[in-house]
Amino acid sequence: MNITGEMLIGQSAIKGQEGTFQAINPATNEKITPDFGAGTQTNVDQACTLAQQAFDTYRETTQEQRASFLEEIATGILALGPQLIERATQESGLPTARLEGERARTVGQLRLFAKVIRDGHYLNATLDSALPERTPPRSDLRLRKIALGPVAVFGASNFPLAFSVAGGDTAAALAAGCPVVVKAHSAHPGTSELVGRVIQQAVATCKLPEGVFSLIIGNGNAVGQALVSHPAIKAVGFTGSRQGGLALMRAAAQRREPIPVYAEMSSINPMFLLPNALAARAAQIGSAFVDSLTMGVGQFCTNPGLVIGLAGEHLAQFQEAASNALKAKAAGTMLTPGIHSAYVSGVERMRAIAGVESVGQGLAATGPCAAQAALFATDAATFLASEQLEDEIFGPSSLIVACKNEDEMRAVAEHLAGQLTATLQLDATDHALAKKLLPTLERKAGRILVNGFPTGVEVSYAMVHGGPFPATSDSRSTSVGASAIDRFLRPVCYQDLPADLLPAALQDGNPLGLSRLVDGALLAT
Amino acid sequence: MNITGEMLIGQSAIKGQEGTFQAINPATNEKITPDFGAGTQTNVDQACTLAQQAFDTYRETTQEQRASFLEEIATGILALGPQLIERATQESGLPTARLEGERARTVGQLRLFAKVIRDGHYLNATLDSALPERTPPRSDLRLRKIALGPVAVFGASNFPLAFSVAGGDTAAALAAGCPVVVKAHSAHPGTSELVGRVIQQAVATCKLPEGVFSLIIGNGNAVGQALVSHPAIKAVGFTGSRQGGLALMRAAAQRREPIPVYAEMSSINPMFLLPNALAARAAQIGSAFVDSLTMGVGQFCTNPGLVIGLAGEHLAQFQEAASNALKAKAAGTMLTPGIHSAYVSGVERMRAIAGVESVGQGLAATGPCAAQAALFATDAATFLASEQLEDEIFGPSSLIVACKNEDEMRAVAEHLAGQLTATLQLDATDHALAKKLLPTLERKAGRILVNGFPTGVEVSYAMVHGGPFPATSDSRSTSVGASAIDRFLRPVCYQDLPADLLPAALQDGNPLGLSRLVDGALLAT
Incomplete structure (x- = not known):
């Protein structure tokens, strides 16, 4: 064509x-024919x-x-x-x-x-x-x-x-x-x-x-x-x-x-590392997390841009595993020069924030729009005090937040703005804490995941890709x-319409074979 | 109490x-004890x-x-x-x-x-x-x-x-x-x-x-x-x-x-008088219309504030019957002095519009907040040319719009802003015209009635009391x-949650006995 x-x-x-x-090839910064005429x-x-x-x-x-x-x-x-x-x-x-x-x-x-x-x-x-x-x-x-x-x-x-x-x-x-x-x-x-x-x-x-x-x-x-x-x-x-x-x-x-x-x-898709899951498989989660973070050069609405765990040796193990995994991740080409430069300045801004430490990087960028992945760490007190740390950096950048205890972890959850997703990494022995976090996460996010990663949005009946502002404009x-x-629908009520003026969906005899609510009873077909 | x-x-x-x-009794303009303290x-x-x-x-x-x-x-x-x-x-x-x-x-x-x-x-x-x-x-x-x-x-x-x-x-x-x-x-x-x-x-x-x-x-x-x-x-x-x-x-x-x-x-709830229904029962519709118009001193969101018919002897009969019925309607007490004065000035404004004729009135007002019902008439050309004629006058006031032909009637329908209701008075021989009007009315109103009056909103499963702006802010x-x-609800998706963290509504075995959509099939209970 x-x-x-x-x-x-x-x-x-x-x-x-x-x-x-003209369109621009972000891998080469070259223009692509033909000319497009703007309307x-x-x-x-x-x-x-x-x-x-x-x-x-x-x-x-x-x-x-x-x-x-x-x-x-x-x-x-x-x-x-x-x-x-x-x-x-x-x-x-x-x-x-x-x-x-x-x-x-x-x-x-x-x-x-x-x-x-x-x-x-x-x-x-x-x-x-x-x-x-x-x-x-x-x-x-x-x-x-x-x-x-x-x-x-x-x-x-x-x-x-x-x-x-x-x-x-x-x-x-x-x-x-x-x-x-x-x-x-x-x-x-x-x-x-x-x-x-x-x-x-x-x-x-x-x-x-x-x-x-x-x-x-x-x-x-x-x-x-x-x-x-x-x-x-x-x-x-x-x-x-x-x-x-x-x-x-x-x-x-x-x-x-x-x-x-x-x-x-915008959404930064928090991932909560519950203590027993972290103790059991910090390194495994850290490495899988980096796969999710860098997939598609991090250019997903559901990219995991925030990780919350309890400070200590297990979180250190997670961080080390993530950092190591990151070192092997090539700098992928971003979608546009504009997105790339916004990513670069977002990462620079993050690096300059007091209390935030750079703890991992991907392979250095080569092509014109290539993005070097970045991992940062801070503590919950710093996170709770700086709104800027909640801003989405569109691309393969994430921030680890170390909490002193479960209460601080819950405070971080409560502090968050609206999200598309929230993820819990948990083991059976973490369920008590998960039950405390879930009510908050339900208020904050459109989708709650357990032991997975938010990237990859299934197209099905039960999917919700939405969430409270600013994740979306309409939760x-x-x-x-x-x-x-x-x-894209609105309801219309028809009162006493003669049979031949009624839309087929509402006619006696149900010619379309629809499931209908009739006098309060749901009649499924 | x-x-x-x-x-x-x-x-x-x-x-x-x-x-x-203090509250005010609109029937007497007297204050009612006790004092209410404002927050x-x-x-x-x-x-x-x-x-x-x-x-x-x-x-x-x-x-x-x-x-x-x-x-x-x-x-x-x-x-x-x-x-x-x-x-x-x-x-x-x-x-x-x-x-x-x-x-x-x-x-x-x-x-x-x-x-x-x-x-x-x-x-x-x-x-x-x-x-x-x-x-x-x-x-x-x-x-x-x-x-x-x-x-x-x-x-x-x-x-x-x-x-x-x-x-x-x-x-x-x-x-x-x-x-x-x-x-x-x-x-x-x-x-x-x-x-x-x-x-x-x-x-x-x-x-x-x-x-x-x-x-x-x-x-x-x-x-x-x-x-x-x-x-x-x-x-x-x-x-x-x-x-x-x-x-x-x-x-x-x-x-x-x-x-x-x-x-x-705000909604003025247009009522369309289709020609054969009008020919068959102009007087009957006119008198019943006035009952709806004056019910509750016209203080309903669904009050019929606009009547559209084809100019001619039958519309004249409708107008005469309505006017006669109106003469016997007492001036009821409105809800507040503010609503009453807004009604009075709305009616005065209507009376002053060129091309609008006063064609009927209720009994004169007596009490301090009593409202004299008012009926006006104009032609479609005037109506289409004046946005003011579409403003709601909250109270027992209505406007009859005479159209030259069916096309003009459809043009009036198309011209209308969003409404809570639209009503058709029709006979079996009017269905062809009704079918032409219905698509427009569906776009304009939340509820479409045949051979009834919009006042009286049933509280049931199929009711819609809503409609496009400005009837409501959210159609x-x-x-x-x-x-x-x-x-007042929003969806949340749960991905891979362990059984004991799932809300009861979503657990295997359906403990709440809900109708649920399972893998695309609606399983009603």
């Missing part, structure tokens, strides 16, 4: 006229207007139609073959195997949402029978969820496939019945165009209204701001920096009609897993 | 020191700190414990007997029968949420089995919803029982496991104290931590702002004016940690009905 540098607005391909830019507010308006026009038709397509559409996209992504992986490798510096895995995940997400649509639980179909004899009489009441409206999706830099153009936010929104306008991430515009063309083609193949999908290209923040501010847009999906997420939250709150923003922002939701569809 | 004018902070009763005020930011902090301390314990009470607690509150409210109704009548001007009905509704809501808790569907218990043989292996993943945190509830003026201290927001939040801090509405402080003391007593009887409930009294907006800004508060429930709701939304967005605000604000939720509990 030819990469042209155009935006995809409905079924059109339009070269943006607001200047051009204007007018292009945003075109895409959003088409999305609005498509909305009523698209949201009332059958479950089967939307499921087939998602599967068509999945098939089309696979059909791109090596070209997609090669372009994504050039644009992101990520290794081929990682991107192949990410492609499988992207396709798997689309197929999971196809199943979610067909299952239909997301509709929350609920029926309350009329009670004409009651005083006062009760009307016939029926509830289903409908799509929220056109959704703006901002591609993430660190998952050029799985959280970008056809990634989790897009799949969930399309599944819900929402047209999607994607703002391509400037770091991987070619990858974005390839995937965007697949979706554009799937829209045509499935005979859907063209406004179901558009891909906008922008230089700087103006196009993104225009997108979030457009009256047709009813929700926003974003994965990126806290600064970026906060800007979108502000823009959404300042609209004439405020809209929900689902921003997945009531997840951006990964089947429940992600709930973000 | 003695009304003391004190705040209820946990198990203490504290007289506020920030000035005093300070310090009192807010006391209440919120207690709520925070209570949270972990309260949210992990058993479903049975919380259900019994809600039932204890319901019993306690009934045990107040005539005193509650008398005080509420004095403070609100609402008739005894209405308040008795509202008390029954309040008690019914508490009991519905007790059932919702015992059913346990709100937990969204979801289990994905480990797949150790898969590449990569899948962990054991289990999801449940937990309470969001302490909730601030602002009592509404127009439902001194059902949407005030022990009203829908409080019942839903307590059911979810959230401690509640209520800001009493200044219009009915005595009613608030009576109900507050019932909850305070129920907390003690059920041996719950005292911070589960507090009742704060404030003069002006400072106490409310302090409450929404307090770090311990994690969500806000509000029913009131658009101005008030917007202020709370701003305060919540400006916090260091932004929190969700569920504000139910993804409802403030009435069983689903209201969802507002």
Whole structure:
């Protein structure tokens, strides 16, 4: 497939006229052809207007139609073959195997949402029978969820496939019945165009209204701001920096009609080393931790950036094992020059903080965007006194916090801001302490793991990739897993509607074969 | 029970020191004893700190414990007997029968949420089995919803029982496991104290931590702002004016940690008169419409403030019937002097708009806060050209909009802002037009009614009392009905937790007997 540098607005391909830019290969700092034309507010308006026009038709397509559409996209992504992986490798510096895995995940997400649509639980179909004899009489009441409206999706830099153009936010929104306008991430515009063309083609193949999908290209923040501010847009999906997420939250709150923003922002993913587990296998945990820390050059939202243990010989063993493991870790290429320089200055800032010691490093950096992994240590008193130590350093850097006793460990847990994950390394004899920590961790994190590592986010029914602010802007939701569809739905109640005006989901006889809550009883199918 | 004018902070009763005020009987403009002492930011902090301390314990009470607690509150409210109704009548001007009905509704809501808790569907218990043989292996993943945190509830003026201290927001939040801090509405402080003391007593009887409930009294907006800004508060429930709701939304967005605000604000509840229904029964609909319009002196969020029909003899018949019915409607006492004066100036403003005609009035006002019902008419062109005509006039005022044809009727529907309800008066021969209107109305409203009137909101499983902005601040939720509990929950995922650390809802063997989604299959009990 030819990469042209155009935006995809409905079924059109339009070269943006607001200047051009090229992708950069972070491994070489070289530009990659072709030129991409940046769009204007007018292009945003075109895409959003088409999305609005498509909305009523698209949201009332059958479950089967939307499921087939998602599967068509999945098939089309696979059909791109090596070209997609090669372009994504050039644009992101990520290794081929990682991107192949990410492609499988992207396709798997689309197929999971196809199943979610067909299952239909997301509709929350609920029926309350009329009670004409009651005083006062009760009307016939029926509830289903409908799509929220056109959704703006901002591609993430660190998952050029799985959280970008056809990634989790897009799949969930399309599944819900929402047209999607994607703002391509400037770091991987070619990858974005390839995937965007697949979706554009799937829209045509499935005979859907063209406004179901558009891909906008922008230089700087103006196009993104225009997108979030457009009256047709009813929700926003974003994965990126806290600064970026906060800007979108502000823009959404300042609209004439405020809209929900689902921003997945920053998390340092604390890992608690409980004493007996640490005594039993400090070295083993330390080495496995470094694998998690350096995987993908640490560029995961769930990267373990904080380790909490009790000061003493076992924590020293952990630190030594981690430090040794780190010495063998090559400096991987980061996604963009900007991310790399932010990492370098984050590590320098950490190094300069009084009370923080540098206790480990990976192999020295070689390429232009290569990041040397870094491990720091401090004590709990220092950690509790410095807010800065809680700032996310996006990349392979982590901080070990030594606590004097269990109370201090609990104080550190209580001190933490919202997180995507919290991990406990524990043995059976640690359960008493774990039970004391769990209530705090439940308040702080969207996912709690035992004896694992937070990197690697399963796409399934029970996954929660979310958490209290600043991990996300909305702790009531997840951006990964089947429940992600709930973000793009709202309930509507139908009172005394004649049978032929009722949506199929709510008709007597249950023609769609849905699980429904009928007079308070859940009738599963 | 003695009304003391004190705040209820946990198990203490504290007289506020920030000035005093008295309730006003709107029927006489006379003050009612005793003095109520207004609280300070310090009192807010006391209440919120207690709520925070209570949270972990309260949210992990058993479903049975919380259900019994809600039932204890319901019993306690009934045990107040005539005193509650008398005080509420004095403070609100609402008739005894209405308040008795509202008390029954309040008690019914508490009991519905007790059932919702015992059913346990709100937990969204979801289990994905480990797949150790898969590449990569899948962990054991289990999801449940937990309470969001302490909730601030602002009592509404127009439902001194059902949407005030022990009203829908409080019942839903307590059911979810959230401690509640209520800001009493200044219009009915005595009613608030009576109900507050019932909850305070129920907390003690059920041996719950005292911070589960507090009742704060404030003069002006400072106490409310302090409450929404307090770090311990994690969500806000509000029913009131658009101005008030917007202020709370701003305060919540400006916090260091932004929190969700569920504000139910303004709606004019359009009613569409489809041509064949109008031809068949214009007079009947007109007269029934006036009953809905003037019920409770029009002081319902769902009051029908807009009627849309095709210009012609049938709409004239409707208008004449409504006008005639209106002539017999007495001027009822409004809730407060402030609401009354806002109504009077709203009606005056409407009367002064060019192209708007006054076509009906109720009986002239007599008492100090009595409101004369008002009916206006205009044409669609005028309506579409003036945003002001969409402003809610809280009280018994409505506007008839005459459309030239069906297209204009659809244009009016499309022009509307978000609504709590939209109503269709239709006959079987109107279904074709109804099908054209429905997609628009689904986008605009939380509840769609056929051949009824929007006043009267059933408390049941399928009810939606919500809708797009400005009807509410968050169209993804409802403030009435069983689903209201969802507002105060967030999902947490547990990965590979040992059996004895798992919450009961997620344990193997399903000890709580919940309906659960297991490997994608819904297993209902």
